[in-house]
Amino acid sequence: MRRAWGEARGRARRWAGGFLILGIGLTGCAAQSPSILAPVSPKGRAEAELFWFIFLITAGVFVLVETLLLYAIFRFRARDPQAIPPQIHGNNALEISWTTATAVGLAVIFAMTWRTMAATSQPPADALPVKVIGHQWWWEFQYPTLGITTANELVIPAGRPIRATVTSADVIHSFWVPQLGGKMDAIPGRENVLWLQSDVEGTYYGQCAELCGISHANMRLRVHVVSEAGFQRWVEAQRAPAAQPTEPLAQQGYQVFMSKACVGCHTIDGTPAQGKVGPNLTHVGSRTTIAAGLLQNTPEDLARWLDNPPAIKPGSLMPRLGLTPDEIQALVAYLSSLK
Amino acid sequence: MASPTVAMPRVYEERGLLSWLTTVDHKRIGILYILGAGFFALIGGLEALLIRTQLTVPNNRVLVGEAYNQVLTMHGTTMIFLVVMPVLAGLGNYVIPLMIGARDMAYPRLNAFGVWMFWLGGLFLNLSFLLGGAPDAGWFGYAPLTAKTFSKGTGIDFWILGLQLLGISSITSSINFVSTILLLRAPGLSLNRLPLFAWTTLVTSFLILFAMPSISAALFLLFLDRHLGTHFFNPAAGGDPLLWQHLFWFFGHPEVYIMILPAMGIVSEVLPVFSRKPLFGYTAVAYSSVAIGFIGFTVWAHHMFAVGLPDVVNAFFSAASMLVAVPTAIKVFNWIATIWGGAVRYRTPFLFAAAFVALFVIGGLSGLFLAAVPVDWQVTDTYFVVAHFHYTLFGGSMFAIVAGIYYWFPKITGRFLDERLGRLHFALQFIGFNLTFFPMHFLGLAGMPRRIYTYAPGLGWEGLNLLATVGAFILALGFVVFFMNIARSLAVGEPAPADPWDGHTLEWLTASPPPPYNFARIPVVRSRRPAWDLKYTGNPHPRPVVEITEGDDRKAGEDAPEGREPIHLPAPSIWPLVIAAGLTLFALGLVTHWIFLVIGVLMFALGMARWATQPLFPEVHEAHGS
Numbered sequence: 001m002r003r004a005w006g007e008a009r010g011r012a013r014r015w016a017g018g019f020l021i022l023g024i025g026l027t028g029c030a031a032q033s034p035s036i037l038a039p040v041s042p043k044g045r046a047e048a049e050l051f052w053f054i055f056l057i058t059a060g061v062f063v064l065v066e067t068l069l070l071y072a073i074f075r076f077r078a079r080d081p082q083a084i085p086p087q088i089h090g091n092n093a094l095e096i097s098w099t100t101a102t103a104v105g106l107a108v109i110f111a112m113t114w115r116t117m118a119a120t121s122q123p124p125a126d127a128l129p130v131k132v133i134g135h136q137w138w139w140e141f142q143y144p145t146l147g148i149t150t151a152n153e154l155v156i157p158a159g160r161p162i163r164a165t166v167t168s169a170d171v172i173h174s175f176w177v178p179q180l181g182g183k184m185d186a187i188p189g190r191e192n193v194l195w196l197q198s199d200v201e202g203t204y205y206g207q208c209a210e211l212c213g214i215s216h217a218n219m220r221l222r223v224h225v226v227s228e229a230g231f232q233r234w235v236e237a238q239r240a241p242a243a244q245p246t247e248p249l250a251q252q253g254y255q256v257f258m259s260k261a262c263v264g265c266h267t268i269d270g271t272p273a274q275g276k277v278g279p280n281l282t283h284v285g286s287r288t289t290i291a292a293g294l295l296q297n298t299p300e301d302l303a304r305w306l307d308n309p310p311a312i313k314p315g316s317l318m319p320r321l322g323l324t325p326d327e328i329q330a331l332v333a334y335l336s337s338l339k
Numbered sequence: 340m341a342s343p344t345v346a347m348p349r350v351y352e353e354r355g356l357l358s359w360l361t362t363v364d365h366k367r368i369g370i371l372y373i374l375g376a377g378f379f380a381l382i383g384g385l386e387a388l389l390i391r392t393q394l395t396v397p398n399n400r401v402l403v404g405e406a407y408n409q410v411l412t413m414h415g416t417t418m419i420f421l422v423v424m425p426v427l428a429g430l431g432n433y434v435i436p437l438m439i440g441a442r443d444m445a446y447p448r449l450n451a452f453g454v455w456m457f458w459l460g461g462l463f464l465n466l467s468f469l470l471g472g473a474p475d476a477g478w479f480g481y482a483p484l485t486a487k488t489f490s491k492g493t494g495i496d497f498w499i500l501g502l503q504l505l506g507i508s509s510i511t512s513s514i515n516f517v518s519t520i521l522l523l524r525a526p527g528l529s530l531n532r533l534p535l536f537a538w539t540t541l542v543t544s545f546l547i548l549f550a551m552p553s554i555s556a557a558l559f560l561l562f563l564d565r566h567l568g569t570h571f572f573n574p575a576a577g578g579d580p581l582l583w584q585h586l587f588w589f590f591g592h593p594e595v596y597i598m599i600l601p602a603m604g605i606v607s608e609v610l611p612v613f614s615r616k617p618l619f620g621y622t623a624v625a626y627s628s629v630a631i632g633f634i635g636f637t638v639w640a641h642h643m644f645a646v647g648l649p650d651v652v653n654a655f656f657s658a659a660s661m662l663v664a665v666p667t668a669i670k671v672f673n674w675i676a677t678i679w680g681g682a683v684r685y686r687t688p689f690l691f692a693a694a695f696v697a698l699f700v701i702g703g704l705s706g707l708f709l710a711a712v713p714v715d716w717q718v719t720d721t722y723f724v725v726a727h728f729h730y731t732l733f734g735g736s737m738f739a740i741v742a743g744i745y746y747w748f749p750k751i752t753g754r755f756l757d758e759r760l761g762r763l764h765f766a767l768q769f770i771g772f773n774l775t776f777f778p779m780h781f782l783g784l785a786g787m788p789r790r791i792y793t794y795a796p797g798l799g800w801e802g803l804n805l806l807a808t809v810g811a812f813i814l815a816l817g818f819v820v821f822f823m824n825i826a827r828s829l830a831v832g833e834p835a836p837a838d839p840w841d842g843h844t845l846e847w848l849t850a851s852p853p854p855p856y857n858f859a860r861i862p863v864v865r866s867r868r869p870a871w872d873l874k875y876t877g878n879p880h881p882r883p884v885v886e887i888t889e890g891d892d893r894k895a896g897e898d899a900p901e902g903r904e905p906i907h908l909p910a911p912s913i914w915p916l917v918i919a920a921g922l923t924l925f926a927l928g929l930v931t932h933w934i935f936l937v938i939g940v941l942m943f944a945l946g947m948a949r950w951a952t953q954p955l956f957p958e959v960h961e962a963h964g965s
Binding site: 032033034035036037044046048050054055057061062065066068069070072073076077078079080081083084085086087088089090091094095098099102103106109110112113114116117120121136166172174176181182183184185187188189190192193205207208209210211212213215217218220314315 | 484488621657668685696704711717785791793794798
């Protein structure tokens with residue numbers, strides 16, 4: 001008796017757990033996801049509004065059509081296996097009605113589509129230019145008017161429109177930060193323009209949306225939307241030359257960096273390191289993540305990355321360099337000091 | 340009375356492997372297509388389960404990076420080119436000559452060549468797993484990811500050449516369908532009496548003939564880029580990656596209609612029979628298929644709304660894409676009106692056909708979001724699209740295909756599929772399908788891109804991914820029941836008469852399974868439902884084509900008038916298979932060792948020479964029909 005009760009309770013708990021998972025999944029959209037239905041930009045909001053508009057129409061059609069279908073199936077079930085129903089071949093008035101109704105509904109949706117597209121496809125004229133360059137598998141951001149180059153974390157001032165020029169250094173990628181609006185493909189040899197803007201400070205998650213090879217899943221990015229004052233501070237910090245290492249361990253890390261393969265691929269302004277293949281590391285210490293958003297920018301994660309990049313980002317162009325633990329610790333100290 | 344004079348090639352009466360390898364009988368070829376598609380469906384299904392298993396939880400390590408991309412690419416390529424297209428070609432091959440009262444397809448040996456090209460092309464493509472890795476750039480193979488610089492292995496070459504081989508198969512089978520449907524219809528079977536499955540297959544065949552050259556050319560250019568140093572798609576040397584996308588989608592979008600139109604045709608056959616009514620609005624349904632075919636060629640750039648095309652171009656393709664919804668809606672309303680007022684019998688084919696309508700509507704409506712450019716900028720390349728096209732191609736095409744298999748299985752094998760297992764299969768497939776794919780709408784809206792092998796926790800994607808994986812395994816269980824049902828029915832299934840469903844069309848007027856020559860005497864057609872008329876409207880014809888209840892063609896033969904023409908059946912031939920094998924070895928030689936190239940060319944030349952000189956018809960000898 002007690003055991004049966006326990007089993008029933010276990011079953012109930014499992015069912016509840018199942019529904020909870022479903023519920024979390026469904027509500028997750030709004031709560032914690034980079035949801036297109038939680039936009040923070042004028043473009044994203046216009047797109048979400050169009051989504052809801054089409055949703056209302058299609059939901060109505062869905063309910064109507066499925067109800068008619070189910071009604072027909074259950075209402076006209078054959079009771080007598082020999083019965084022959086009236087043989088109706090068609091009805092022109094009905095054909096014309098549903099064809100016209102569909103066409104009218106679509107015309108309305110198209111008109112709304114055109115309106116939204118015209119309003120959002122180009123940034124305002126006074127927008128701040130930013131160049132977005134997709135690489136296998138990380139993002140490069142250049143601010144041509146400010147002389148800043150950074151990677152994987154885009155910093156923009158709240159309320160100011162950004163004119164993002166999107167392109168690629170190798171294969172096709174797609175730049176997408178859902179809460180800031182629709183995506184734009186990064187195509188080698190082409191420069192596509194995307195209006196970015198956020199009115200709400202915060203950090204927004206995005207990632208590459210076009211299959212671009214082995215680590216397509218690992219090509220993530222973040223957009224930090226900061227206050228205008230915060231942005232100015234950030235700009236000044238970024239335009240400053242790279243910090244000189246002061247700690248002995250960091251100085252040792254500097255030596256490792258400059259003597260190993262690192263310099264072939266990475267730039268640190270004001271040092272001999274002028275490689276252009278990998279991310280610019282002049283102010284890498286100021287970023288919150290490393291490895292295209294895969295890891296937090298902590299000494300532990302940085303050490304993991306330096307030890308074996310392809311284990312974290314399969315196919316990574318940065319190979320396993322065979323660094324000793326001491327070299328890694330020194331490099332971590334140096335890179336972390338590059339605020 | 341005289342027995343029918345049937346020119347029976349010796350091999351027809353044989354069983355055994357050779358009789359299948361040399362067959363030119365459209366029914367056997369149809370079965371070969373369906374068996375091949377079933378085999379590849381197992382592979383494609385396992386690939387789907389691997390994908391779902393990997394995505395069950397965040398940061399999973401089951402199928403990572405390149406391996407995931409290979410499985411992803413092969414799942415898409417397999418399901419499109421090796422499952423949906425060939426199974427529709429197989430059902431068409433088996434059923435359409437019977438439906439239109441023909442003795443075979445117009446070009447029987449070309450037909451055999453087509454099925455072997457499909458089998459060998461499919462095996463060739465899958466051989467890549469064993470020879471250095473499968474293609475891994477997606478079924479759409481966007482340049483420049485497919486360029487030699489970024490894809491150094493032979494996977495992409497297997498993909499290019501495999502699709503070329505399969506393209507040859509599709510083109511030959513389409514030529515055959517067009518010729519057969521336009522030229523070999525029974526007396527009285529005018530185009531406006533043509534069964535809808537034949538109508539939609541006709542439209543699909545034209546789509547293949549006009550769309551395939553585009554991808555064939557694109558694949559050829561890509562091959563040149565990879566191996567002869569041309570730069571068609573290389574932006575660094577003045578080429579354009581978008582050229583690939585235009586050429587690919589000019590094929591790729593008609594391709595989705597290629598996969599859905601015959602499925603709509605099947606549903607348009609099944610719903611009337613099980614509602615005991617004629618198809619409502621026959622003309623509207625038939626012409627809307629033609630309209631979908633035409634409009635289908637003007638929508639390709641809706642796959643490219645995010646590549647930076649000008650607003651006006653995007654607007655044109657947006658409008659054209661929405662326009663497709665008109666003929667599609669016409670069909671849906673006519674299907675519902677067909678059931679309306681009928682005497683509906685809930686047999687398994689009906690369940691799947693009705694579910695097709697219910698699910699296809701969801702896929703069609705979600706398509707409107709994708710046609711609306713600004714919404715598409717958000718949801719393209721996300722799981723929303725994965726949900727959308729699985730509702731059209733699985734909830735749509737695959738449900739209709741399963742309906743067609745339950746419907747025609749008794750005709751093909753002479754045995755029913757089991758009704759109780761059929762219902763269990765239906766329940767599992769319906770529940771599993773919706774559990775797998777409905778949550779993907781939400782995943783896409785929640786910002787999850789397609790084609791990622793892993794994702795971080797904390798983005799609100801965990802629960803829905805878990806749910807989708809559970810659904811996928813329920814779906815797989817449904818197919819296990821399906822295959823069990825088929826195996827069981829082949830062995831001990833309830834025998835089926837000639838006309839098990841009280842059918843409307845000509846295929847139900849001959850025995851189950853039909854004799855090699857299909858009809859002892861070609862029936863004369865007076866309406867859109869020749870079989871129904873024979874049974875219910877008083878016989879407008881002097882006498883029945885056959886005794887429907889017995890389904891014995893020989894009996895019909897005894898009714899044949901004196902002195903009639905002998906029935907000629909084409910001779911079996913091994914050369915179509917030899918030519919197909921030659922082409923496949925040629926392709927293998929291009930990727931691996933040149934020796935295969937030489938063998939392939941020799942086999943091809945030999946096969947062509949022997950094919951050309953072998954007479955189509957054997958000597959006529961008397962086969963006594965009693």
